[in-house]
Amino acid sequence: MDEEEVSMEAAENSSKDVAPALIALHPLESCVAVAIGSELRLFDLQGKRSVSLSDNTGGSSHSDAIRAICFGANGRLFVSAGDDKLVKLWATDSWHCVRTICSEKRVSSVALSHDGQYVTFADKFGAVWIVDLDEDGNKDAMADKKAVPLLGHYCSIITSLEISPDGRFIASADRDFKIRITMFPRKPLKLANEIQSFCLGHTDFVSCLSFVCPPDYSEGFLLSGSGDATVRLWDYKSGCLLDTCEIGEKAGFVDYKEVEKEASPAVTNIHSFPDGSLVAVGIQSLNGVMLLKCESSTKTLSFLKTVYMEESFIPTSLSLSSSAKRLWVIMGASNLPSPGSSQLLTHVRVVSNLDQFLLDPHGCDPIILEDNDVPGGENLLTQLQGSLYASKEEATLAATASALKVAMHNLLIKKQYSEGKRELRKRSRNDRKQKQ
Known part of the structure; x- marks a missing residue:
């Protein structure tokens, strides 16, 4: 490898996601x-x-960055996966790892079927794999089962996977602006999959998906968030776009359409109540969370409120509790350890009073709980944050926000290379087959 190739490789390694x-x-x-x-x-x-x-x-649960976590619909299983090419399944009654699945490539997204029978995961090369969990079967037989390919997005990073609540469809989104709706085969390991529709309309990477099923509209809808600063509502069976919410405008980014692409307010997270009565949206440049509502009668999205937090608090992940009507929010980056320690810092906030807010959006506001009022109190915050107080320092929050902007850009925005650099990359690839 010549000097130019070495310098190029060093530059790319230094900007690791x-x-x-x-x-x-x-x-x-x-x-x-x-x-x-x-x-x-x-x-x-x-x-x-x-x-x-x-x-x-033995050892730690994962050896590299975790990129996806989720609970099954029945709560019996929890899955984690990431850059170490491992998908781990945990039984939530004992928190014992019941299965480790090896992926050929780094994992970017995971989803569990609502009946708990299948786990699907996507890798960085655009392939979606499936494994039959057979929860009630023999554990030894379960451990021997291999992942089999289910579908593919042709070398485009898959950013989000969601299985519809009725188990009939799987939605997959990628960084090339596409959303694919695939019929979930009755026997996924034996039958070929059939494409139901494509939801096309985003003008930048699609970052997140969420199914909603209002009680008065049994067919349900699909929500999607994107780097084009929109949240969109879809009739996913037909691929028809029903409504578009310009979150950049709603969040007060007045001139966001005029700024550079990487500075636009990308949607990073969508999490909703199952009936769509509340949709929480995380935005890359917003110090808070935007709340929307899915109106099933008019098939539209309506803006409810923006819940603002500290100036430098930019949420990296959201999770809604439909049972307790609370919103859990976290901020953190994998390259920011606690001062004087190797432990990574996060910052957790909990938003409450959502049930009263939904009853009277104009009279009641969501409440950001103080540390003592958070379920689990200081014990929970110390365990989840790594430190009760260091994670609140303004400098730490600002550094985290800056790091995550770079992370989102590196992960989802395609890098542009000159012809010369493309040739150098081809020559330095480490996945070429070696001649015997």
Whole structure:
């Protein structure tokens, strides 16, 4: 490798992607999980204690950045996956790792079917894989099952996977502006999949998806967020765009359409109540969370309120509790350890009073809970944040916000290379097959 190739490789390694902190709630809000870097932190909200993970493989649960976490709809399983090419399944009654699945590439997204029978995961090369979990079967037989390919997006990073509540469809989104709706086969390991529709209309990477099923509209809708500063509402079966919410305008980014692409207010997270009565939206440049509502009668999105937090608090992940009507928000980056320590810092906030707010949006406001009022109190915050007080320092928050802007850009915005650099990259690829 010549000098130019070495310098190019060093520059790319120095801009390694920063992994954002993630948060996920148990469906009944009995526990909360946080992922930061390669760490999984859990807290039992019912027992008001931290949770220790048990993994027979030894060592830490993951050896590289975790990129996706989620609970199953019934709450019996929790899944984590990331850059170490491992998908780990945890039984939430014991928090023992019941299965480790090896991926060929780094994992970018995961989803569990609502019946708990299948786990699907996507990798950085645009392939979606599926594994039959067979929860009620023999555990030894379950451990021997391999992931099989389900569908693909042709070398485009898949940013989000969601399985519809009725289990009939799987939605997959990528950084090339596409949303694909695929019929979920009755026998996914034996039958070919069939494309139901494409939801096309975003003008930048699609970052997140969420299904909603209003009680008076049994077919349900799909919500999507994008780097084009919009949240869109879809009739996903036909691929028809129903409504578009310009979140840049609603959040007060008046001139966002005039700024450079990487500075636009990209949507980073969407999380909603199952019926669509409340939709929480995280925005890359917003120090808070935007609240929307899905109007099933008119098939539109309506803006409710923006809940502002500290000036430098830019949420990296959201999770809504439909049972307790609370919104959990986290901020953190995998390259920012606590001062004098190697432990990574996060900052957790909880927004309450959402049930009263939905009853009277003009008379009642959501409440950002003080530390002492957060479920689990200081014990929870110390466990999930890494430090009770250091994570609140203004300098730490500002550095985290800056790091995550770079992370989002590096992950989802395609890099542009000159012809010369493209040729250099081809020559220095390390995944070429070696001649025998």
